[in-house]
Amino acid sequence: MKLTILETGLPPQAIRADWPRYPAMFEDLISPHMPDMTCESIAIVEGAPFPALENVEAVLVTGSAAGVYEDHEWMAPLFDFIRRAGDERIPQIGVCFGHQAIAAAMGARVEKSDKGWGLGRHIYDICYKPDWMTGLKGETFSLGVSHQDQVLSLPEGARLVAASDFTPYAVLDYGEVPAISFQGHPEFSGGFCCALYNVRRGTAFSAERVDEACDSLEVPVHNELVGQWMAEFLRSHVR
Template structure:
């Protein structure tokens, strides 16, 4: 399968030198069974047509969907054009901009930052989750924005009190999305938190977030879900 990765952000500071790009993280997570192409969406790069790749994945970003950056509207249009045509996976910012493109609404949450490892309750099981019987899901997060109004055709698969719309599916659109970051290793998530200590995060908050990352997470499980979704018969 030919997978187009739409990179809407990059690790800050020198973290990219140590951990690779967001596209690299997904490549490591999903494994060697795909052909990967990266697009610098912030630099104005998008596939010339939806059929250029078999499926697409949209990464996280430091930008908000409401920021008005010149690359955001073309990306929304590409998402709308892809609807029902090519499978699409959104992560964090990707999760949010897909919701906006499909008719939902995203804002900066008054709940503040989410960081570290968050746990969600499984509310509904999609076919690509197979026979998974776990009742919760734990993955790293790093976000302040949240979806507050769902698109009319969104199905909520996982939720928490902090993030009511943590995992979404759009069956007719052939699209799924996650607010969390299954591609973040605990080491990268820790380094990102440490970089933001004293600026975005207070010390006590950062300490608790880092401590949470020492507990087991479900990144491998989510990677399997995403592969199942991408590989499902069309």
């Protein structure tokens, strides 16, 4: 399977030289569980054109500093692409901004949350176990996060897979439309999360808040497991 990764954001300029771009992080996350997968990256955030759907087998929408309600040239075409891919039953995965973009394209309400920024390790309760959710021990899992926008309603036909008090729509499965999406960041290592938070130390975030968030990530998160889930989902929709 070829996975087309739509790159909707870049690491902050201050740390960009020190870390891979987001598509490379996702390839590293999923490929150990899907050795036959190939990836192509399309930087729509930098003006690259969207691919023709007849050349697409599966799609992943990355995270971004952008909000789905912002007026970027690529935003409306992205929503249109997501909907058309859904109509063609092309499997799609969204993470953070990608989660919000797929949900918004499918009719959900997405806004800047009055709860403010989510940082550090967040724990999610499982509400429903789709077939792709294998290997989980217990009824919770955790991921590192960095977001203030949130999905605030359930798109028609979707099921709520996981939630927390802070993030009531943390993981979605879109049912008849072959798509899944995650608010947390399985592609981010703890080191990258902390580098990201430290960019805003003393401005958006207090030093104490950054230290707390980084300390929380000393406890292992479930990145590898979520990478396995993504591979299982993609495998189940090979066309």
